[in-house]
Amino acid sequence: MAYSSIIDWVTATWGTPLMERGFYPFDDYNLPYHISMALWNIIGGAIAWLINLLFPGNSLSEWLISPYTNEIFALVLFMVIIFAVAFIAVLISLWEERKVLGRAMDRRGTMIGMMGFLQCVADGLKTFMKDNVYSKKVDEMTYWWTASLVIGTSVLIDCMVPLSSRWFVVNYDAGLLIIMGLYALAPFFILVSGWAQNNKYSLIGGIRAAEMMISYEVPMLIIIASACLLAGSMNIGDIVNAQSEIWFMIPMFVGFVTFVMCATAEAERAPFDLAEAESELVEGWQTEYGGMKWGLIMLADYMRGSVSCGMIVLLFFGGWTIPFVSLDYFLGPDAVDNCLYWLPVPELIFLLKGWFAFFLMIIIRCGVGRVRTDTILNLGWKVFMPLSVLNLMIVLVLLVTGVY
Amino acid sequence: MTDEKNTQIPDAQAIAEGAEVTKQMVEDYKANAIDMDKMWITMGPQHPFSHGLWTLKICADGEIVTDADPIVGYLHRGWEKEVENRTYPKIIPMADRLCYAASMTYTHLYCMTCEKALGIDIPEKTKYIRIVADEINRLQSHLMWMAAVGTDLGNYTAFLWCSREREYWMDMNVRLCGARSTTNYPRIGGVRNDVFDIDCDLPNEEDHSRFMRDLIRCCDHFDKALWDIIYLIDNNSTFVSRMVGNGIITREQCANLGITGPAARGTGVDYDARRDDPYDNYDKVDFDVPVIKTGDSYSRYMVRVEEMFQSTRIIRQAVQKIKALGRNAPYRLKVPANIPAGRTFCKLEDPRGESMMYLVSDGTDRPYRLKVRSPIFVNVSSSKALLEGCRIADVPVIMAMIDMCLGETDR
Numbered sequence: 160m161a162y163s164s165i166i167d168w169v170t171a172t173w174g175t176p177l178m179e180r181g182f183y184p185f186d187d188y189n190l191p192y193h194i195s196m197a198l199w200n201i202i203g204g205a206i207a208w209l210i211n212l213l214f215p216g217n218s219l220s221e222w223l224i225s226p227y228t229n230e231i232f233a234l235v236l237f238m239v240i241i242f243a244v245a246f247i248a249v250l251i252s253l254w255e256e257r258k259v260l261g262r263a264m265d266r267r268g269t270m271i272g273m274m275g276f277l278q279c280v281a282d283g284l285k286t287f288m289k290d291n292v293y294s295k296k297v298d299e300m301t302y303w304w305t306a307s308l309v310i311g312t313s314v315l316i317d318c319m320v321p322l323s324s325r326w327f328v329v330n331y332d333a334g335l336l337i338i339m340g341l342y343a344l345a346p347f348f349i350l351v352s353g354w355a356q357n358n359k360y361s362l363i364g365g366i367r368a369a370e371m372m373i374s375y376e377v378p379m380l381i382i383i384a385s386a387c388l389l390a391g392s393m394n395i396g397d398i399v400n401a402q403s404e405i406w407f408m409i410p411m412f413v414g415f416v417t418f419v420m421c422a423t424a425e426a427e428r429a430p431f432d433l434a435e436a437e438s439e440l441v442e443g444w445q446t447e448y449g450g451m452k453w454g455l456i457m458l459a460d461y462m463r464g465s466v467s468c469g470m471i472v473l474l475f476f477g478g479w480t481i482p483f484v485s486l487d488y489f490l491g492p493d494a495v496d497n498c499l500y501w502l503p504v505p506e507l508i509f510l511l512k513g514w515f516a517f518f519l520m521i522i523i524r525c526g527v528g529r530v531r532t533d534t535i536l537n538l539g540w541k542v543f544m545p546l547s548v549l550n551l552m553i554v555l556v557l558l559v560t561g562v563y
Numbered sequence: 564m565t566d567e568k569n570t571q572i573p574d575a576q577a578i579a580e581g582a583e584v585t586k587q588m589v590e591d592y593k594a595n596a597i598d599m600d601k602m603w604i605t606m607g608p609q610h611p612f613s614h615g616l617w618t619l620k621i622c623a624d625g626e627i628v629t630d631a632d633p634i635v636g637y638l639h640r641g642w643e644k645e646v647e648n649r650t651y652p653k654i655i656p657m658a659d660r661l662c663y664a665a666s667m668t669y670t671h672l673y674c675m676t677c678e679k680a681l682g683i684d685i686p687e688k689t690k691y692i693r694i695v696a697d698e699i700n701r702l703q704s705h706l707m708w709m710a711a712v713g714t715d716l717g718n719y720t721a722f723l724w725c726s727r728e729r730e731y732w733m734d735m736n737v738r739l740c741g742a743r744s745t746t747n748y749p750r751i752g753g754v755r756n757d758v759f760d761i762d763c764d765l766p767n768e769e770d771h772s773r774f775m776r777d778l779i780r781c782c783d784h785f786d787k788a789l790w791d792i793i794y795l796i797d798n799n800s801t802f803v804s805r806m807v808g809n810g811i812i813t814r815e816q817c818a819n820l821g822i823t824g825p826a827a828r829g830t831g832v833d834y835d836a837r838r839d840d841p842y843d844n845y846d847k848v849d850f851d852v853p854v855i856k857t858g859d860s861y862s863r864y865m866v867r868v869e870e871m872f873q874s875t876r877i878i879r880q881a882v883q884k885i886k887a888l889g890r891n892a893p894y895r896l897k898v899p900a901n902i903p904a905g906r907t908f909c910k911l912e913d914p915r916g917e918s919m920m921y922l923v924s925d926g927t928d929r930p931y932r933l934k935v936r937s938p939i940f941v942n943v944s945s946s947k948a949l950l951e952g953c954r955i956a957d958v959p960v961i962m963a964m965i966d967m968c969l970g971e972t973d974r
Contacts, residue, residue, distance in 0.1 A: 264723040359604050363955065429717060430801050438612045438715045438959040527801040529717025531956045532626060533588075534804065 184234060190325040190503070191244075195236035196229070203232055238318075241328060245317045248510055249461050250279045252468070252517045259518065263525040286454030294447055298355040305352035306452055309345050313459035313466075316341045320469035323479040323505035324396045324490050334395040335383055335473075339376070342425065342466065346372040349434070349444050356447040364443030367532055368427065368434035374539040375424040375431075378547035382414040382421075385547075385554040386474045389563055399478030406482065408475040410557055414550035415475045417543050422467035423520055424535070427460060430527040431535055438529075468516035469509075476512045479505035578857045582808035589627070589952040601629060604955070608637050612959035614711055615969030619946060619962065623955055631950040633943050638973035643933060650928045651677055651751060651902060659745040661935065662971045665704035665914045667696045667736075667746050669935075669971065672911040674749040675842060676920045680907040681751075681898060688892040689753045690843040694881045695778070696739060696748060698874040702785070703732040704914035705871050708966040709792065712864065715959040716802055721795055728788050731781050738774055753895025758885060775882045782875040789871060806861035810949045810961035813858060820945040823938050824916025825870060826965060829863035831856035836912040848880040863964040900928045915939055915966050937971040 185192060207220035222228055254269065254276050261268025269275030293302065319338055321327035331337060346369040353365015387393045389410065390401035401407075408415045424431035435443030445456050472478060480486060489505050530538075557563045607618035616637035622630035642661070646654045658673040659666040671693055678685060706729040713721025733743050738761055740748035748755050761774040796802045812822070817830045827834065835852040837845040853869035855862035902924040910919040916938025923932040942965045949961050 260719075264720050265727055266723060359602060432717065433956065436717060436956065438717060439606070439955055441611060525718075525720045526795065527718065527799060528713075528721075528805060529956075530801050531805065531954060533954070 183230070185330065187330055188325050189237075189327065190323075190501070190506075191240045192233065192237045194501075195240055196233040198236050199229055199233045203229060241318050241326075242314070244322070244506075245314075245320075245462070245465075248513070249317065249458065249465050251276075252465050252514060253279050253461050255514055255517060256521050256524075259521045260525055263522075283454060286451050289450035291451075292449050294357065296357040297447060298357065301351060301355035302447070305348045305355060306448060306456060308348045309352070310455045310459045312341050312344050312348070313462040316466050317462040320466055320473070321395055322503075322509045324399070326503075326506050327395075330394070330396060332392070332394050335387065335393055335398070338466070338470070339380060339383065342463070343372075343376050345463070353444045356444075358447050360440040360442070360446045361444050364434050364436075364440045364446070367436075367440075368444055370532070371424060371427075371431065371434065371535055371539070374536055375421045375543070378417055378539065378543040379421045379425065381544075381547040381551055382411070382418045383470075383474065385411060385414060385551040388551075388558060389554050395473055395478075399473060399480060402477035402482075403480050404482055406475060406477040410563070411475065411550055411554060413546055413553065415471075417546045417550065418474065419471060419516075419519060421539075421543055422471060423523060424539070426464035426467045426520075428464060428520055429524040430530050433529055433532060433535065436529055464517065464520065465513065468513045468520070471516040472509060472512040476516065478512075479509040481508060578807050578859060578861055581804075582811055582857060582859050585808035586811070586952075606958070607634075612715060612962065614967050617943075617967065617969055617972070619958070621950060621955070621958060626954045626956070628950045628953050628955060628958065631946045633946045635940070635943065635969070635972050638969045640974070642974040643935060646933050647930060650900065651930070652900075654930070654933070655750065656745070656747050659747055660970060661937075661974065662704075662913075662915075662968050663744050664707050664968055665700040666744055667700040667748060668911060668913045669918065670746065670749045671697055672909060672913075672918055672920050673933075674751050675911065676907055676909040676922050677751045677902060678898075679909050680902045680905060680922055680924055683752060683896060683898060685753055685896060686893045687844070688757075688885060688888045689894050691881045691884045691888070692754050692758055692894065693749060693843055694845065694848065695758070695878055695885070696746075696754075698878045698881070699732050699735050699739070700746075701914045702871055702874050703729050703736070704966075705867050705874075706732065708867065708914075708963070711966075712960075712963045713796075715963040716805055718802070721792060724792050724795065728785060728792070731785065735778060735781055738777070750895060752898040753893075755895075757890070757894045759890040772886060775886060778878060778882055782878055786872065786875055789868070793868060803861065805957070805960050806859070806864055808859050808861075809953050809957045810860045810863075810964065811858050812945070812948055814856075816945075816948055817858070820948060821941045822916070822945055823941070824913065825866045826863050826916065826942055828852065828854050829866045829964075830858035836910055836917055840910070842909075842911060844881075844884075845877075847884070848877050850877050850880075860961055860964045867966075901926060902928075902930075910936075913938055915968060915971075916942060918971070935971070935974055937974065939965065939968050940972045943967065943972065 203223050207223040210217065210223070211220040254274075257278065258268040258275060267275075269278035271278040271281055316338055319328055319334075319341065321330070321334070324330075329337070349372075350365045350369040353361045353363075353368075356362075386398060386407055389407060390398040392398065392401075398407075423429075427434050433443075435445060440446070442453075445453060448456055479490075486505055489500055489502070554563075601622050601624050603620055603622050605618060605620050607613045608616045610619075613619065618634040618637075620632040620634065621628045642657065646657055649657065654673060655670055658670045661669040706725045710722040710725035710729070713719065713725060736746060737743055739758070740746045740755065758774050759772065812820070812830055814831045817827050817832055822830075823834075831854060833852065833854045836842070838850070838852050850873045851869075853866045853873070855865055902922075904924055904926040907922045907924070908919065909922075910917055917936075918938055919936035921932075921934040921936070922930055925931040946962070949965075950958060953961060
């Protein structure tokens, strides 16, 4: 046997460069995939070595470290890494909200663990251990599937937001369209879930959520269209690169303000949280969901919020770039040759901007009350819609006059 | 201070216009109403908007409320029957339990009724001490109401800010009588302890007015702090647009439904028992009765906020009077245990409205019958008039302006 020590097993496939392998699922260099490949080389190599110790010369260990098997297991790990990072980012924004809201309300916020960060974990454990109670009269299949789909689509879009040009799930030319498409699915599930729960509060909450989300997607899409026009592409990477000198926040200021409002409504946050208005509809469309289901729905809400923030960062705050600062060291064509390219600097820049965008939403939340359904619909169709069209016209004027 | 800043409150004209717009919207809706099935929604007894155990059934036609039916009585504990088996002094702590937010006013009312039945006149200083105690309770009750308005409107900041300010008045309550909410302070013929004795451990201490000094400091702080909360709520269209123009009742409706207190003064009824039918020494202190003619939720809100400023004004004057009367003035009389046979009626301006007691005594040391008239019991029965035509989202806001307190409603 050629493989005599664990080092040989672990480094069996490290010889060939990443991009020149037989099967590489991405067109561009992908950092999480690289990390997962390295991880699987260690984990899979160690497993194969152990199996080989017990049953020398078996074909299973050979198969485990063969290049194609390696790639497939690395893809599974890749998804785990993408999800873990998105999940931790969401947990941090949850903690940020509790702390900032606490300070605004003259209290301390969460206090468990380091600076109160472990409160999220404690809450997760608490909801996890709760009994699974639901009404006998719910339409069971619809009740379960709608909740799963709301949570599932939220997790999916949260993972779809690229953290940098080397940290993505798909680098697709219509990337923004995919995110918006998945975003627009949730209202239907919420509506059906409101019906399925056989509860009047849920029904009213579901209808409110659906009508609000649908009416706020239109101005959002128009603003996204104007950003695409300004960048000349629907690819997220191209839109971010177009902001390397000046953020789109400045030419599209009207659009920026409108988009922040619409994103707040889309994520069902105050003052547009009337779908779960606890003072009149106990918990809105989530009334009949308890225990871990409620916990996951709450997490999905925050994931949608962080997707909204991610979109704000990608479209208006220049994504993972900083104006006039070169990130070629991390993202350039020869970056792989640098020794420190593993450092997640562009990703951290993106996340920090995202948390800043979330901070804006929190500040809005502590100073406002809840507005009424008719006010929200009036605002959406009669104020934000014309404003988004005005933004589109400004962008067109900029393009026609050759400023951009 | 209060008078200068009054100019910042929006004028009645603007509110009336807002009310007109909403009325017009409701009429338009009714004219073009689509034939939808009406749905009865039961809110309560466990519901986030009901501050206590009660049920509000509303009939919703889409988002518009067409009918409302309040159901109370979940907290009924037979108070009026129970007191018939107790001697008069033993009813005082029971009277505390009538209302958890402002217990002092009910105890005060009970003691006042007994004193009227006995035909005694309590010392001058006690009257002022009772005024101070009443106004502290009015302030903490109104602050609790304002906090509830915050949560009903979906904002937790207002709730916590109001709770923080309420703590100061709670502390004053503790200093005065040792308890936060069930005070057990007034007595038949006086009050339990003199304000000059509070916090004076040293017998030969010169300054016996530390409590009153802190009370004035508390007033000074509160007059400023309340403006923070007013800026948060009044300068914010998400709050004001929810309150202006909904839950409108006219002055005539108000009189027919028997609504009293701030809710009535918000519709233009210029009546306050403290001024128009003065008890104790309210006729010797100077204060204004805020009256707004619009009759919507926002006017009820403004009346209550202005009442808070007037309360600090009353406290300041009463404290001066107490200091002038001095430490040696009597604060309590000895009274007989038996009340002569007769019928006595007494009323008092509660934070929530006009509360009354009717005592039938038979010459023994126990009442033959003691009837309590709770303002909230009457006010909440006007739910239908208030809620008709509003949206489901407006229900908590409109009902918050009634300031529910189930302890006194169900008795």
